[in-house]
Amino acid sequence: MDSQLVNQLFRQLFRHHPACQSQKHLHHLATATAHNGHRVQQYNRRQQRRSYSSQRSGASSPVGDESQWQQRTKILNQDMTEEYKRAPMVTAAELWGRKQRPRRVKMLLRDFIEDSLYNPNYGYFSKQVTIFTPGEPFDFPNLRDETEFQNVLSQRYVDFEDKLDEDAPSDTRQLWYTPTELFRPYYGEAIARYLVANYKLTTYPYHDLIIYEMGAGRGTLMLNILDYIRDMDPDVYARTQYKVIEISDSLAKVQNSTLMRSAAGRGHLKKVEIINQSIFDWTQPVPSPCFFLAFEVFDNFAHDAIRYDLATETPMQAVVLISESNDFFEFYSPVLDPVAARYFRVREAATGGRYKVPYPTTKLGKWVSSIKPFSSTMSEPEYIPTRLMQFFDVLSKYFPAHRLLTSDFHSLPDAVSGVNAPIVQTRYQRRPVPVTTPLVHQGYFDIMFPTDFRVSELVYQAITGKLSRVMSHEEFMRSWAYLEETETQSGENPLLKWYKNASVMYTV
Numbered sequence: 001m002d003s004q005l006v007n008q009l010f011r012q013l014f015r016h017h018p019a020c021q022s023q024k025h026l027h028h029l030a031t032a033t034a035h036n037g038h039r040v041q042q043y044n045r046r047q048q049r050r051s052y053s054s055q056r057s058g059a060s061s062p063v064g065d066e067s068q069w070q071q072r073t074k075i076l077n078q079d080m081t082e083e084y085k086r087a088p089m090v091t092a093a094e095l096w097g098r099k100q101r102p103r104r105v106k107m108l109l110r111d112f113i114e115d116s117l118y119n120p121n122y123g124y125f126s127k128q129v130t131i132f133t134p135g136e137p138f139d140f141p142n143l144r145d146e147t148e149f150q151n152v153l154s155q156r157y158v159d160f161e162d163k164l165d166e167d168a169p170s171d172t173r174q175l176w177y178t179p180t181e182l183f184r185p186y187y188g189e190a191i192a193r194y195l196v197a198n199y200k201l202t203t204y205p206y207h208d209l210i211i212y213e214m215g216a217g218r219g220t221l222m223l224n225i226l227d228y229i230r231d232m233d234p235d236v237y238a239r240t241q242y243k244v245i246e247i248s249d250s251l252a253k254v255q256n257s258t259l260m261r262s263a264a265g266r267g268h269l270k271k272v273e274i275i276n277q278s279i280f281d282w283t284q285p286v287p288s289p290c291f292f293l294a295f296e297v298f299d300n301f302a303h304d305a306i307r308y309d310l311a312t313e314t315p316m317q318a319v320v321l322i323s324e325s326n327d328f329f330e331f332y333s334p335v336l337d338p339v340a341a342r343y344f345r346v347r348e349a350a351t352g353g354r355y356k357v358p359y360p361t362t363k364l365g366k367w368v369s370s371i372k373p374f375s376s377t378m379s380e381p382e383y384i385p386t387r388l389m390q391f392f393d394v395l396s397k398y399f400p401a402h403r404l405l406t407s408d409f410h411s412l413p414d415a416v417s418g419v420n421a422p423i424v425q426t427r428y429q430r431r432p433v434p435v436t437t438p439l440v441h442q443g444y445f446d447i448m449f450p451t452d453f454r455v456s457e458l459v460y461q462a463i464t465g466k467l468s469r470v471m472s473h474e475e476f477m478r479s480w481a482y483l484e485e486t487e488t489q490s491g492e493n494p495l496l497k498w499y500k501n502a503s504v505m506y507t508v
Contacts, residue, residue, distance in 0.1 A: 080329045084321050092302075095119060101442050102322055108337060109318040109330075109438070110302040110386055116442040117300055118247055118278070124174065124443050125248045125300070131218050132160055132177040137184055145490035146497065153182070161430065171429050172444060178296055179502075180221045183486060183495050188224025190481035191405070194506075195291055196229060196236055198403065203289045208239045210290035212399070214279055215297040216244045219255035226268045237271075244274045245282075252276040279394055280387075286399045294391075294406040298456075299448045301387035304340050305418070305438075307332050308359050308379040310369060315344070318381070320439060328439035332378070339386050346389060347455060350462035355455050358382045358419040381418035383449060388456060392463040403507040404460070407473060410503045412450045422449040453503045466507050473502040 087106045092114035095102055099121045107115070117124045134156045143149050161175060180187050199209045209229075216222055222242055230237040246252040252274050259265045259272060305318035316332035317340050323329065336344070347355060359379040360366045369375060395402050414434050415421040425434045426445045438447050453470045460468060474496045477483070486495035 080321055080323065083323060084319075084329070084331055087321055089319075092119070097121075101326070103326055104322065104324050106319050106321045106331070109305045109320055110339075112320045112442075113302040113438060113447050114387070116440070116445070117302070117447060119443065120249060122443040123248075124446060126250060127443055128172070128174040129248075129251075130164065130173055130175045131181065131254075132157060132175055133181050133218060133220070134160075134177075137186075138182075140486045140488055140494070141484070143488045145488050146492040146494055149488060149494055172427065174427055174444075174446065176446075178217055179499055180217065180224070180295065182498075184220055185224040185227065186481060186485045186495065188221045189228045190477055191221065191293070192225040192228035192232075193480045194405065194476075195225065196233055199236065199291075202403075204236070205239070207289050208241055209236055210241045210243070210286075210288055211293065212243050212245060212286075212290055212402075213293040213295075214245045215294065215300075216246055216255055217251065219244070219258035221293070221295065222255070222272065223258055223265055223268070226271060227264060230267075240271055242268070242272045244272070245279050246274060246276055247278045249276060280390060282394055282398050284398065287401060289401040290399060290403070292395065292399060292402045292404050294404070296408055298385070298388055298406065298408040298451045299412075300446075301385060301391065301449070303383040303420070303422070303449055304343075304386045305330075305381040305383055306340070307381050308357070309334075310359055310366075310377055310379055313359065315340075316378070330439060339390070340384065343384055343386050343389050346459055346462055347384075350458040351455055355452075356419055381421070383418060383420045383422065385420070385449070385451070385456065388451075389459060389463070392460050396464045404466075404468070405504070405506045407476070407502055407504045408451045409448075409501050410451055410453050411501045412448065415450070420450060420452055422447050424448075451503070453505055457505055460505070468505055468507050470503055470505045473499045473504060476504040 083104075084106060087104055090102065090105045090107050090111070092107070092111040095111075095115050096119065098119070101122055102115075115123070118126065120126050134153065138149065138152065140149070143152065157175075157177075161173070164170075164173065164175075195209070195211065211225070213222060222244060226237075226240070226242060229240055244252075244255055246255060255274050259269060306315045307318070308315055314334050315336060316334045317336050319331045319333055321329040321331060357379075358381065360369050395404065412423050414425075415423050416436050416438065422438055423434065424436075424438050424440060424445050424447050425432055426440075427433065435445065440447075457468050457470050460466070477495055481495060483493055483496070487493045
């Protein structure tokens with residue numbers, strides 16, 4: 001039944017593009033809180049993203065008093081104030097065991113995003129995602145140029161999904177690839193060289209090489225790293241432990257299947273432990289030195305949305321109301337929850353106040369903004385990475401001797417409006433459907449944020465007390481990959497030219 005409903009929804013999206021506009025009520029809750037206290041392929045060499053296959057409640061003032069409320073809507077002028085006051089506040093953790101999407105509730109936007117992506121019963125990563133695997137590794141030296149690589153990849157995509165449709169046809173399959181899959185085993189081998197070299201420079205032979213990977217997808221990176229260490233450095237391999245932390249039940253099963261698929265993979269079984277839980281539920285201290293890998297993980301961490309009063313620069317936090325009819329309405333409260341309030345304090349201390357904001361900061365800019373016709377009293381949203389801050393907290397508290405290695409996108413094309421805003425997109429009948437809001441049917445849309453590595457690195461250093469470095473994806477690969485393995489006959493190298501909008505951060 002759910003699939004039929006979503007098919008109807010997606011057909012409407014294609015009739016009325018841009019798709020899936022949420023109904024927004026941007027209420028200024030200054031008095032309210034006083035009452036209750038509270039991927040078609042993206043073959044762009046310079047701008048990559050996760051690519052999809054082609055072919056508080058209550059109000060002390062009267063609701064009707066316009067001076068107390070600020071309301072905007074892009075679809076219709078519907079006042080949801082009373083429904084907002086009556087709806088209970090919930091969190092993603094409280095919805096974890098639910099099999100049906102919630103209605104008549106409200107939650108912070110970060111909880112809405114977390115629930116949409118990770119709920120075990122209807123979340124995007126739990127139920128919808130299929131990760132493309134190209135089969136045999138690409139033989140780059142025998143490809144004429146990057147265009148031929150694109151053509152071969154496109155055909156493999158079509159063949160891969162055709163085979164899936166033979167067994168289980170789906171109009172709403174979410175199929176995408178990662179650099180680990182595209183460039184295997186070369187991408188994973190570059191990571192392995194980094195790990196082995198830094199392990200030998202620091203803790204070898206006094207400690208084992210302990211590797212934690214979060215968000216391991218199909219387990220391809222794990223397999224490529226272990227294969228390389230076993231073949232190239234048996235002494236280090238004898239000291240290696242590989243632990244995957246995977247929130248998704250379905251992906252944890254895929255990772256086990258990857259290990260069991262071949263004799264080479266089965267040979268790593270004693271080295272590998274797959275831990276099926278969220279990193280945010282971690283409670284076991286790990287005092288030993290370890291490497292912590294997080295590739296394309298930050299982009300799916302939940303964010304809070306903040307708008308600012310343009311007159312006072314007061315931050316207001318987004319709260320999402322889900323109505324009885326499953327429509328979404330956005331309210332803003334000037335009372336920040338403790339997590340968002342702490343993020344502002346940490347960011348201010350870490351950066352010295354130097355970060356981008358979605359409102360003018362000069363007198364001239366403020367004056368120009370004030371004289372614009374029909375100008376709003378609130379800024380565009382800023383999406384703050386509160387979940388990322390909590391991840392750094394986990395590393396600091398439970399993995400005090402860790403060395404982080406992470407790669408993610410520092411910019412993304414086609415994002416929704418706002419600072420640090422996400423791409424929100426899905427697939428229908430093998431076609432991409434980008435939308436203009438993160439308030440979308442839970443579980444059927446990828447909500448993917450860019451990472452401001454300048455700010456995030458400073459926040460990481462402030463929380464963990466560790467030093468780190470940020471470099472481009474290309475710089476990292478030039479340092480650790482064997483580039484001749486991914487160079488075409490024309491001299492073009494897709495491993496270097498793709499993912500121009502990705503950065504790497506690591507602990508030093």
